[in-house]
Amino acid sequence: MQWLKVQLAKAWQRELALKQLVKKVSTSELSKLTCKIDEFRKQEGMVRSELECWQMRNEELETQLYEEGLKTFRLKQVAAS
DSSP: OHHHHHHHHHHHHHHHHHHHHHHHHHHHHHHHHHHHHHHHHHHHHHHHHHHHHHHHHHHHHHHHHHHHHHHHHHHHHHHHO
16 A cells, blocks of 8 residues: 555656646747747738838829820820811
């Protein structure tokens, strides 16, 4: 019976050591993940800003294309008359 108590105590100690190791590893991984998430959010902000810039430029170019199309149409009407 004493042998069983000793084995149980050793098993509890191993379990405690394992729990502490898991806690330590998860804490260190959490900080790494937090850093990666922060980097991702910064990149997301930069990409979003650049995307908005390109969208505005696209709208400007579409407007210019429309205006040039109108000018061309008017010139064709003048040439036809």
